[in-house]
Each structure stands twice: as structure tokens, then as C-alpha cells.
Amino acid sequence: MALAHNIPFISIMITILAAVTSLLADKNRAARLCIGALTVVAFLSAILFAYLWQTGTSFTFSMGHFPAPWGNELQAGLFEALMALTFTVVMILSLVAGRERVVADIAPSRQGMYYLLCSLLTCSLLALIYTNDIFTAYVFVEINTLAACGIVAAKDTGETITATIRYLVMSLLGSGLILIAVSLLYAITGHLLMNDLLSSMTELAASGDYAMPCMVIMLFLAIGLAIKSALFPFHTWLPSAHGSATAASSAILSGIVLKGYIILLLKIFYRVFGLSFARDLRVADLLFVFGLLGMIMGSVFAVREKNLKHMLAYSSVAQVGYIFMGIGLSTDIGMVAACFHILAHAITKPLLFLAADGLMDVSGHSKNIFNMQGAARRNILAGIAFTIGALSMIGIPMFSGFVSKFYFVQGSFQNPDKMLVTLIVLALSTVLNAMYYLPVLVTLYLSNDEQSPHRHRQSANSRNYQSVMIIFILLNFILGMFYEPVIKALEQGLLMLGGAH
Amino acid sequence: MQLSSVELKLLRRFRKIYTIIAFLVSLAMAAVLLLTVFNLPAFGKAGNPAENEVIGRYIGKGLEETGAVNIVAAVILDYRAFDTLGETLVLFSALVAVIMLLKDEPGVFTRRYRERSQFEPEKDQIFRSVAALLIPCLLVFSIYIIVNGHLSAGGGFAGGAILGATFILYNIAYGIEKARRFLNEKSFLRFITAALLFYCIAKGYSFFTGGNHLPSVIPLGLPGSIFSGGLILPLNITVGIVVACVVYGAFCLFNRGGL
Amino acid sequence: MEFHLFTNYVEIAAVILFSVGFTTLLFHQNLMKKIIGFNIMDTAIFLFLAAKGYIAGRMAPILVEGANDPALYINPVPSALVLTGIVVSVSVTAFALALVLRLYERYGTLHLDEILYLTRGEHD
Numbered sequence: 001m002a003l004a005h006n007i008p009f010i011s012i013m014i015t016i017l018a019a020v021t022s023l024l025a026d027k028n029r030a031a032r033l034c035i036g037a038l039t040v041v042a043f044l045s046a047i048l049f050a051y052l053w054q055t056g057t058s059f060t061f062s063m064g065h066f067p068a069p070w071g072n073e074l075q076a077g078l079f080e081a082l083m084a085l086t087f088t089v090v091m092i093l094s095l096v097a098g099r100e101r102v103v104a105d106i107a108p109s110r111q112g113m114y115y116l117l118c119s120l121l122t123c124s125l126l127a128l129i130y131t132n133d134i135f136t137a138y139v140f141v142e143i144n145t146l147a148a149c150g151i152v153a154a155k156d157t158g159e160t161i162t163a164t165i166r167y168l169v170m171s172l173l174g175s176g177l178i179l180i181a182v183s184l185l186y187a188i189t190g191h192l193l194m195n196d197l198l199s200s201m202t203e204l205a206a207s208g209d210y211a212m213p214c215m216v217i218m219l220f221l222a223i224g225l226a227i228k229s230a231l232f233p234f235h236t237w238l239p240s241a242h243g244s245a246t247a248a249s250s251a252i253l254s255g256i257v258l259k260g261y262i263i264l265l266l267k268i269f270y271r272v273f274g275l276s277f278a279r280d281l282r283v284a285d286l287l288f289v290f291g292l293l294g295m296i297m298g299s300v301f302a303v304r305e306k307n308l309k310h311m312l313a314y315s316s317v318a319q320v321g322y323i324f325m326g327i328g329l330s331t332d333i334g335m336v337a338a339c340f341h342i343l344a345h346a347i348t349k350p351l352l353f354l355a356a357d358g359l360m361d362v363s364g365h366s367k368n369i370f371n372m373q374g375a376a377r378r379n380i381l382a383g384i385a386f387t388i389g390a391l392s393m394i395g396i397p398m399f400s401g402f403v404s405k406f407y408f409v410q411g412s413f414q415n416p417d418k419m420l421v422t423l424i425v426l427a428l429s430t431v432l433n434a435m436y437y438l439p440v441l442v443t444l445y446l447s448n449d450e451q452s453p454h455r456h457r458q459s460a461n462s463r464n465y466q467s468v469m470i471i472f473i474l475l476n477f478i479l480g481m482f483y484e485p486v487i488k489a490l491e492q493g494l495l496m497l498g499g500a501h
Numbered sequence: 502m503q504l505s506s507v508e509l510k511l512l513r514r515f516r517k518i519y520t521i522i523a524f525l526v527s528l529a530m531a532a533v534l535l536l537t538v539f540n541l542p543a544f545g546k547a548g549n550p551a552e553n554e555v556i557g558r559y560i561g562k563g564l565e566e567t568g569a570v571n572i573v574a575a576v577i578l579d580y581r582a583f584d585t586l587g588e589t590l591v592l593f594s595a596l597v598a599v600i601m602l603l604k605d606e607p608g609v610f611t612r613r614y615r616e617r618s619q620f621e622p623e624k625d626q627i628f629r630s631v632a633a634l635l636i637p638c639l640l641v642f643s644i645y646i647i648v649n650g651h652l653s654a655g656g657g658f659a660g661g662a663i664l665g666a667t668f669i670l671y672n673i674a675y676g677i678e679k680a681r682r683f684l685n686e687k688s689f690l691r692f693i694t695a696a697l698l699f700y701c702i703a704k705g706y707s708f709f710t711g712g713n714h715l716p717s718v719i720p721l722g723l724p725g726s727i728f729s730g731g732l733i734l735p736l737n738i739t740v741g742i743v744v745a746c747v748v749y750g751a752f753c754l755f756n757r758g759g760l
Numbered sequence: 761m762e763f764h765l766f767t768n769y770v771e772i773a774a775v776i777l778f779s780v781g782f783t784t785l786l787f788h789q790n791l792m793k794k795i796i797g798f799n800i801m802d803t804a805i806f807l808f809l810a811a812k813g814y815i816a817g818r819m820a821p822i823l824v825e826g827a828n829d830p831a832l833y834i835n836p837v838p839s840a841l842v843l844t845g846i847v848v849s850v851s852v853t854a855f856a857l858a859l860v861l862r863l864y865e866r867y868g869t870l871h872l873d874e875i876l877y878l879t880r881g882e883h884d
Contacts, residue, residue, distance in 0.1 A: 009712055013705050016590065020697045023597070023690055063583040065711040066566070069555050072583035113601040120594050127587065135841060139587035142848045143594055146855055150598040153859065158866050162879045165859050165872075169794055172852065173786055176801045179845065180534075180778060183805055186838070187541055187812045190551035200550075216537045512873075519787065527783035534775035543767040545816040551835055552815065559837070560830040564823055572821035572833070576840040588844045595851030602858040653822060658847060744847075751854050755861065 004051040005059050008074045008130040011041045011084065015123035019116050027111035031099070034115040038092045038122060045085040052078050053489065058496035060132060060195075068132070069196040075132035075271075079339070079493025082486075083129050083263055087256045090346050091122055094255065097354045097468035098248025105155045105246040114154045121147040121252070125260045134182055134272060135192045137264055141178065141228070145171040148257050152245040163240035170227055170237040177224030181217045185272075188213050194271040198499070205277040214273075218283045221268055226287065229261040231324050232294030235317045239301075242313040243367075247357035250309065251350035254316045259342045262323055266339070269327070270497040279330050288328025288418065292425045294321025299432035307367045308356050311436060312349070315393060318429065319345045325425075326408055329418055332494075334411030337404055339490045344392070344400035344479060351472040352389035358382030358461060358469075359444065369443055376444035381461065383444055385469045390437035392476055395430050400479035405430070407487070568721035568730040569651035577656075578733045579707075586704050589743055593697060596747045605758035625674075632674035639667040643741075650737035651730035657737040661744025668749040677757065686760040689746060696742040703732050703739075770811035777804035791860045791870045795853060802849040806842045813838030 018037035022030040052058065058077030062068065095118060106114055124144040131137050149171070153164040186192060188210045189200035204210055223234075230238040242250045269278045278284065298318030305311040319341070326338025362378040363371050376383025392399035405426060412422035479486065542549040559572055559580065569575040577585045643663035650656030672680040684692075710717045722729030753760045777800055784797025813835040821836035860870065867875050 006709070006712065009708055013701065013708075016586075016701055017698070019590075020593070020694055020701060023694050061712045063708045063712065064579065065707065065717060066580055070558055070580050071711070072581055107606070109604070109606060110601050113597050116597055117594065117601075120590065120597075123590070133581075133583070135581075135844070136584050136587060139584055139591065139844060139848065142591050142852065143587060146591065146594040146598055146852065149855065149859075150594065150601060153598070153602060156862075158863075158879050161859060161862050161866070162875055165791065165856070165863065168852075168856055168859065169785060172798050172856075173782065175852075176778070176782060176785070176798070176805070179802070179805050180808070183809050183812065183841075184537065184541070186551060186809075186841070188550055190549075190553040190555065192837075210540060212540045213537050216533060523783055523787035526786070527779050530782060531776055531779035534779060535772060538768050538771040538775050541768060541771060544770055544811055545814050546767075547815050547831075549812075549815075551812060551837070552830075556835050556837065557830045560821060560823075560833050561828050564828060570823045572823065572836040573839045573843070576836050577843060581840060584840075584844055588847045591848050591851045595855045598855045599858045602855075602862055654820070658843060747851075755857070 002051070004048055005061055005076075007044045007048040008076045008080070008084075008126070009061055009063065011044055011088075012074075012123055012126050012130070014041055015119050015126060019119035019123060022112060022116035022119060025112060027108060027115075030112035030115040031095075034119045035092060035095055037119060038088050038095070041122070041126070042085060042088040042092060045081055045088055048076065049078065049081040049085055049489075052076070052081050056492070068193045069191055072136055073132040073193060073195075074130040075194070076130055077493050077496030078489050079497050080129050082489055082493060083259075083342070084126055086343055086346055087125050087129070087259075088122065090255050090350055091118070091252060093468045093471060094248050094251035094350045094354065097465045098246065098251060098357070099464065100462055101247040101357055107156060110154050110156070114151060117147045117150040117154070118252070121151065121257065125256065128260045128264050132194050132271070133192055134185065134194060134197065134268075137267075138175075138178055138182055141261070141264070142175060144257065144260060145175065145228070148253060151249040151252070152241050154249070155244070155246045157244070159240070159244045163237075163244045166237045167241040170234065174224040174227035174234075177220040177227070181220035181224065184213055184217050184220075188217075194267065197272045198274055201273050201277055205274070205280070214277075215281055215283075218273060218278065218281045219286075222265065222283045222287060225261045225265045225268075226290065226324070229258045229265075230317055230320055231287070231290050232297055232317060232321055233290060235294070235298070235320075238317055239305075239310045239313040242316065243307065243310040247354055250313070251353040254313065254353060255346045255350040258316065258320055259323075259346060262320075262327075262338075262342060266327070266335075267497065270494070271499075275498060284328045284330050286328075287324045288330075291321045291323070291325030291328050292421065294318060295325060295425055295429040296321075296432065299429055299436065303432060303436045305436075306369055308360070308369050308372065308440070309353070309367050311369075311440070312352050312356060315352075315433070315436075316345075316349055318433070319349070319393070322404070322408065322429075325422065326404075326411060329408075329411050329415050329422065331411045331414035332491075333407060333414055335494055336487060336490050337407035337411045339494065340407060340483070340487060341404035343486065344404045347472060347475045347479065348389050348392045348400060351385055351469070351476065352393070354465075354472070355382045355386035355389060355469065358465065359386060361461075369440055373443055373446050376441075377447070379461065381466055381469050385473055386444065387441055388473050388476055390441055392480065394433045394437055398477070398480050400476050400483075403480055403483045403487075564724050567733065568724055569733050570725060571651055571653060571656070574651045574656050574730075574733055574737070578651075578736050579731070582704055582707070585740075586700070589697065589700060589740060592743060592747050593693070596693070596750055599751055599754055603754040603758055629674050632670055636667055636671055636674075639663060639670070643667060643745075647737055647741040648727060648734065651733040652725065652727070657740025658744055660737075661741035662748055664741060664745035665748025665752075668745065669752045672749070672753070677753070681760070684749070684760070689750060689760050692742060693746045693750075696739040696746075700736060700739045700743070703736060707732060768811075770814075771808055774804045774808035774811060777801075777807065780804075789872050791863070791872055794872075795856050795860065798856070799849065799853060802845065806845055809838040809842050809845070 014037050018033050061074040063072040124140040127140040149164050149168050191197045227234040298314050302311045302314035323338045323341050326334045358379050359375040359382050363375045392401040395401045395405045412419045563572045563575045567575040567579040643660045646655035647660030719731045721731045781797045781801025815834045818834045821833045
């Protein structure tokens with residue numbers, strides 16, 4: 001048994017220990033503890049990824065002395081390792097760049113708790129990525145919900161607390177659906193571990209027993225997770241929560257927290273129902289329709305929005321629509337494209353939120369686009385970062401967003417029934433994306449408004465903020481230019497997720 | 502809040518539509534779930550799908566493998582311990598979030614306290630006498646439930662809740678000043694951190710040895726005696742401490758914004 | 761494939777309660793009632809799980825002197841799941857109540873529509 005097999009377990013434990021000890025630490029130590037623990041986890045995840053890449057295997061790690069189906073298990077393959085690596089890196093970068101904003105936005109007595117909740121959030125995301133047990137997944141979904149609501153509510157204004165309660169209510173609806181689906185699943189199979197669920201489900205699919213409960217379980221799981229990842233008709237909580245929180249929280253929530261639930265959904269598709277049975281249940285078609293609607297409606301809402309952060313939040317709704325559309329295509333390339341878009345959006349949206357924060361900083365902290373005229377000239381780095389993020393989201397070649405669109409198109413060719421509508425909506429959505437990002441870019445680069453009280457304000461970005469921006473920009477370029485190994489890793493990872501060792 | 506008559510009219514119409522939608526959604530939901538339930542295995546029948554080899558081993562070998570007579574305790578603290586670690590972390594994250602939301606800044610002590618103190622019994626003799634009788638019994642009872650978690654019904658969660666309720670009773674009967682003598686903010690945070698750290702390290706040890714197929718050195722003890730069940734007894738005690746602290750801490754924070 | 765219309769009455773009660781709780785949580789405008797709805801919903805799931813663990817005529821899964829035949833005891837797994845679920849539900853309720861308390865202190869109302877109306881004026 002290789003030492004690298006312990007990495008998933010150690011990563012989760014490190015974040016838990018960091019969270020628990022933060023309770024006694026003061027605010028600066030809590031921040032250092034959180035970021036330090038995350039750095040170690042990122043480093044370990046990179047080692048795990050390299051190890052799995054080299055050996056081309058996946059493995060399970062039993063949490064305790066009892067093998068499945070009696071004890072809990074973790075499961076790691078290339079897909080899981082890549083997601084864990086991306087999530088921890090994005091988390092570190094967002095926290096480092098958002099540090100000063102956290103100091104300004106959140107009361108000093110709460111900052112320690114803020115970083116504690118960030119550690120817990122990472123712990124729950126890692127557990128969601130690695131777990132091989134559906135009930136464990138439910139428990140960590142709840143930790144994720146509480147921690148995510150906590151980091152929104154940390155900025156203590158009426159707006160954030162109202163946003164948090166809306167977020168919490170919608171999340172609880174999702175949790176309720178997930179929990180009853182898990183209970184039904186247990187009632188008809190008697191298992192909670194994914195491998196055993198998969199074999200039971202395969203038997204049920206072959207015999208045709210419990211067809212109706214299977215359908216309802218899949219539907220409830222999909223809708224429950226879709227509510228939590230803000231798929232279009234269930235997105236109502238997202239703009240206020242992501243739009244009002246402090247910059248680091250917005251970056252983390254939009255960039256990775258939404259994706260954690262999508263990864264769980266993918267695991268349910270691959271490891272609980274089995275891909276062919278999941279496709280037979282037609283729930284993917286429902287997700288496909290919602291995804292297409294989300295791509296258009298998210299952008300339409302964003303076009304009407306004058307508040308920059310709310311606009312970015314609505315853009316997240318559209319991007320989540322893309323991911324679900326890719327899943328709903330029910331083709332292998334579509335699935336890869338969806339996973340690639342998880343990565344692309346995870347490194348682009350935090351960049352946009354953090355750059356928007358830098359731009360608002362030189363515009364008197366107004367979120368309104370009209371007050372930000374010429375902001376990109378006052379804060380040059382944030383301006384460049386925002387431009388690159390926007391171009392990537394529109395889908396200009398050389399940036400990461402283009403690659404995922406390219407693969408979405410390829411994926412749609414495999415499924416002739418859905419090809420035409422996918423292509424039309426993709427084109428429409430690209431135009432709509434350009435319609436809201438380009439006017440913002442023009443406003444940002446207009447010459448300074450002579451009446452503006454902020455026209456002489458200079459940016460005072462810390463060195464940390466600047467280096468994070470540069471790292472994010474480079475990541476975006478790397479993912480946009482040298483995407484082939486990533487695609488290959490995702491393809492192999494998805495095969496491993498489907499059970500091929 | 503001032504609303505114009507047009508707005509009010511709109512709001513009322515919106516509410517009416519909303520009620521109808523609510524009704525339809527709940528009906529559809531109930532119908533789908535009822536249909537599902539009709540198709541499920543029969544209630545209380547032996548041989549349903551849920552009764553499989555998993556349960557066979559839990560009950561047949563549970564005592565031998567974990568040393569616990571109470572199989573539910575064996576399942577939550579040994580077989581499926583990762584779930585329970587997550588569960589304790591849910592409690593922890595809720596406590597942290599509640600502290601963050603409700604703890605008053607030092608110095609502004611506190612509007613909430615002033616408003617609420619008028620409803621509290623002040624030196625109520627009957628209440629204090631009853632509490633003086635009840636508290637020792639409750640303490641013994643909760644400790645009994647916690648330490649017998651692996652032998653009979655109960656365990657850290659149930660016992661911890663009773664322990665927390667006992668602290669709350671003491672707090673109400675004798676006032677916060679007296680309660681602070683045994684549990685102030687600092688000791689509260691230290692208790693929770695120590696208990697959770699112990700929990701994580703103990704469970705981390707068993708996950709690590711289990712995952713790497715190493716033998717565990719923790720003895721299981723004589724089945725049926727108090728000191729048996731390997732890690733289950735210490736884990737029940739730590740869980741009890743965490744739950745009691747969370748229950749009591751939540752009460753204090755809701756009541757007056759601080760411990 | 762049998763159709764258990766009259767045997768699964770406990771589960772029927774559970775899913776009806778679940779729907780009631782779900783609807784309350786989704787559509788009620790009073791935040792306290794939303795939280796009550798959430799608790800009804802979760803309790804209904806616990807009832808469902810408990811019903812699924814029950815096997816007629818068997819004992820609770822606490823071993824009686826030497827007897828470890830699985831045919832003597834009910835299913836212990838749903839009990840464990842219910843225990844976990846209760847703790848999760850309690851924690852979430854505490855957090856939700858804390859949020860509602862903050863909102864009530866700030867706006868003096870528990871009605872979500874009114875709160876949304878009042879917050880609209882606060883930011884640009």
C-alpha cells in the first residue's frame with residue numbers, strides 16, 4: 001500500500017484540525033493557520049495527482065478497520081485529485097487576495113471565525129470530492145451549507161443577513177430532498193456505500209423492480225443538488241448571497257462551492273446509478289433543459305443588472321447552466337467539457353470577483369457600474385485582470401472559457417437529437433455574454449470622468465493581491481493554451497469514476 | 502413601512518397566486534411521494550432489501566469486533582465513524598456560526614440582556630429549591646447515559662443534551678454570575694477545542710491504522726463491562742462534552758449574547 | 761412487484777408530513793414558520809427511516825446476553841442515520857434561529873417580504 005493512498009484522508013484531517021484549533025487562535029493566527037493548512041493540502045493533492053497520473057490507477061481507502069460495505073470509504077482517482085488540487089489552490093488564492101477586504105468588511109472579533117469557517121468549508125468540499133458513501137456525502141453537504149452561509153453572514157449588514165437567510169432556506173429545501181432520496185435509496189437497496197449501491201442498482205435496472213422509486217430518487221437527488229448549485233429556476237438565492245458577501249467569500253462561493261455539489265451529482269451519476277441507468281431515467285434531459293434555460297436567462301438577468309457584483313453573480317448562474325447542459329448532453333465529450341468548465345469557471349470567476357473588488361476600491365466602493373468610469377485606468381492590474389476574465393467568459397480563443405465551449409460544441413455533435421438546440425443556445429449565450437461584459441469593459445476604460453470625486457484616486461493594492469491576480473491570469477492562459485493534458489486527465493478520471501481501474 | 506394602494510393591491514394579488522402555486526406544488530409533491538411509498542418494500546416485514554449482509558455482520562459480529570453491546574453505538578462510533586465525525590463537525594460549525602452572529606462586542610453588554618432579564622425569575626425561592634433537588638439527579642443521570650452508551654440505549658449525544666440542559670437549569674436558577682464560576686467563555690472554548698481535538702486524533706488513529714491495514718493497539722475489554730468497547734467509551738464522553746457545551750453555549754448566546 | 765397501499769401506513773404519514781414541511785419551508789413568509797416547516801420536514805424523514813428499520817416482532821439492537829443472531833433484532837442502521845440526522849437538524853435550526861434573531865433585532869419583523877422591502881432601500 002503506497003503512502004500516497006493516505007493523502008485524501010490526511011488532507012481532510014489537516015483541514016479539520018486547522019478548523020478546530022482556530023477556535024482558540026486570534027484572528028491573524030487563524031488566518032495563517034487556515035492558509036497554511038490549505039497550502040499543505042494543495043501540495044499533497046499535487047503529489048496525489050502526479051502519483052495517480054504516473055500509475056494510472058484509482059484506489060479506495062477504508063476509514064476504519066472494516067471494509068465496504070460495513071465501514072466508510074474514501075475513493076480517489078485522477079478526477080478527484082485534480083478537483084481537490086484546483087479547489088484548494090483557488091481557495092488559497094481567493095483568501096490571500098481578499099485578505100484586506102476581509103479586514104475592512106468584517107468586525108475584528110469575527111475574522112478568526114471567518115477563517116475557521118473557511119477551513120471547514122474546504123474540509124467539507126474535500127470530503128464531498130473523495131467520499132465513497134452517500135450518507136457521508138449528505139453530512140458533509142450540511143457542513144458545506146452551514147460554513148457557506150456563515151462566510152456570507154460574516155459581513156454583518158442587513159443585506160448580507162437577508163441574503164444568508166434566503167440562501168439557507170433554499171439550501172435546506174435541497175438538503176431535505178437529498179435526505180429523503182438517500183432514505184428511499186436505503187429502503188430499496190439496503191446499502192449506503194457507492195460501490196454496493198451501484199451493483200444493487202444494476203440488478204434493479206436489469207430486473208425492472210422499483211422502477212418508480214428509482215426515478216423519484218434520481219429526480220430528488222438531481223433537484224436537491226441543482227438547488228444548491230443554483231441551476232436556473234432554483235437560482236433565486238444566488239445573486240444576493242454572492243453579490244453582497246465580502247470579495248473573498250464571493251470568489252470562493254461562485255468559484256468552488258457551487259461546483260462541489262455538481263461533483264457530488266457526477267459521482268451519483270457514475271457511481272450510484274451507473275451512467276447507462278442514469279441516462280435511461282431521463283433525468284439528464286431535465287437537467288439539459290434547465291441548463292439551456294439557465295444559460296440564456298442568467299445572461300439576460302446579467303444584461304439588465306447595473307450592480308457589478310450582482311452581474312457577476314448572474315453570470316455564475318449562466319455558467320452553471322453550461323455545466324448542467326454538458327452533463328445533460330449524455331455524451332462522453334459533453335461530460336468532459338462540463339468537467340473542464342468546472343475548472344475554467346473555478347479559476348475565472350474568482351479572478352473577476354477579486355478584480356471587481358480592486359476596481360470598486362478606486363471608485364469609492366460603489367458597486368454601480370456607472371460610478372466606475374475609468375476605474376481600469378486608476379487600477380491597471382485589476383483592469384487587465386477583469387478584461388482577461390471577461391474575455392475568457394465570453395469565449396475568446398487563448399483563454400480557458402473558449403476551450404470548454406469548443407468541447408461543448410464537439411460534445412453536442414455526438415448527440416444528434418440535442419445538437420441543433422445546443423449550438424443555437426451556445427451562440428445566443430455567447431452573444432449575450434458579450435452584451436454585458438463589453439459595455440462594462442468600455443466603461444472601465446473610458447477616460448476619467450471630470451466630475452467624479454474619485455478621479456485622482458490611486459490603487460493601493462498590496463503585493464499579495466497583485467501576485468494573486470498575476471497567478472490567476474497565468475492560470476487562465478495555461479488552461480486556455482495547454483488544455484490537452486487536462487482534458488486527457490479528465491477523460492481518464494471520468495473513466496476511473498465509472499469503475500475502470 | 503409605507504406602501505401605496507397600488508402596491509398593496511399588487512402584493513395581495515401576488516399573494517393569492519402564490520398560495521395557489523404553493524397548494525399545487527405541495528399536492529404534486531405529496532402525490533409523487535405517495536406513489537413511491539406504495540411501491541416500496543412492505544412495512545415491518547422480514548426479508549426486505551434493507552435486511553442484508555451488512556446488518557448480518559453488524560449484529561452477528563458487532564460485539565466481537567467492537568466490544569459494544571449496543572449495536573447502534575457500534576455503528577455510529579466504529580463501523581461508520583466518519584459520518585459521526587462529520588456530524589460532530591456540523592454541531593461545531595453551527596456553534597461557530599452562532600457565536601459569530603450573536604456574540605456581543607465586549608463593552609456593549611447588552612441590549613438583549615436588558616430586554617430579557619425582566620422576564621427571568623429573580624431569586625425565586627421555589628424555583629431554586631426545585632432546581633437544587635433536580636440538578637444533582639440530572640447530573641448523575643446524564644453521566645450514566647454517557648458512560649453506558651456502549652452498553653444500553655443512550656450515548657454521547659443523548660447524555661450530552663441532558664447535561665447541557667442541566668447547565669441551562671443551573672444558569673436560570675442561580676444566574677449567570679454563578680454559572681460563570683464553572684464555565685466562562687475561556688474555559689468553554691478550551692473544553693470544546695480539547696474534546697474535538699481528542700476526538701479527531703483518536704478517530705484519525707483508527708482511520709489511519711484501518712486504512713493501512715495495521716493492527717490497532719486499543720484493547721476491546723471484557724464485553725458488557727463499563728471499560729469495554731475500545732474507543733467507544735472515550736468517544737462517547739468527548740461527544741457528550743461537545744454536545745453539552747454546544748447546547749449550553751447556544752442557550753447563553755441566544756439569551757444574552759455571551760457566556 | 762407488489763403494491764403496498766395499506767401496509768405502508770407509517771411511511772404514508774411520513775411523506776405527507778414531509779410535503780407539509782417542505783411547502784411550509786418553501787412558501788411561508790414568516791421566518792419562524794419556515795424554520796418550523798424545516799423541522800417538520802426533517803422529523804418526517806426520521807419517521808420514515810425509523811419505519812424502514814422496524815421489523816415486526818424483533819428487539820431493539822442492544823444484544824441480550826450471548827444472543828447475536830441477526831434474526832432476533834431490528835435493523836440498527838436507520839437508527840444510526842436518524843441519530844446523525846437529528847444532530848444535523850438541531851445544528852441547522854440553531855443557526856437559522858440566530859439569523860432570524862439578528863434580522864428581528866435589525867428590522868423588527870419576521871416577515872420575509874417586509875424585510876426584503878426594507879433592505880432594498882439600504883444599498884445602491
